[in-house]
Amino acid sequence: MGFIDSIDPFLLQLVIIPLIVIGIGVVTALFIRKLIIAPIVTLILNASYEFWYFRHYYPESKVIFSSWNIIFPVISLIIAWVFFKKKNK
Numbered sequence: 001m002g003f004i005d006s007i008d009p010f011l012l013q014l015v016i017i018p019l020i021v022i023g024i025g026v027v028t029a030l031f032i033r034k035l036i037i038a039p040i041v042t043l044i045l046n047a048s049y050e051f052w053y054f055r056h057y058y059p060e061s062k063v064i065f066s067s068w069n070i071i072f073p074v075i076s077l078i079i080a081w082v083f084f085k086k087k088n089k
Contacts, residue, residue: 018072021045025076030083038080039073046072 007016025042029035047069054063 017046017049021049021072022076022079026080026083029080035080035084038076042076043069043073
């Protein structure tokens with residue numbers, strides 16, 4: 001875990017994690033050819049990351065999911081929808 005600990009938390013939470021979870025969600029939706037897959041995969045990945053983060057850094061506290069679990073799936077749904085619309089034209 002030395003590599004993840006060496007990354008600035010601000011950069012990790014606002015740039016790296018969103019790009020990864022939204023990107024994987026959109027790519028999965030395009031690969032499977034189902035629009036609804038994008039927000040589902042994004043939600044699962046981001047919730048898993050937040051669960052791991054709380055268990056790793058705050059093992060004694062209760063896991064609290066953030067509002068990013070709503071925002072990231074909505075963003076991935078919009079991006080996937082744009083790709084599907086452009087593909088159908």
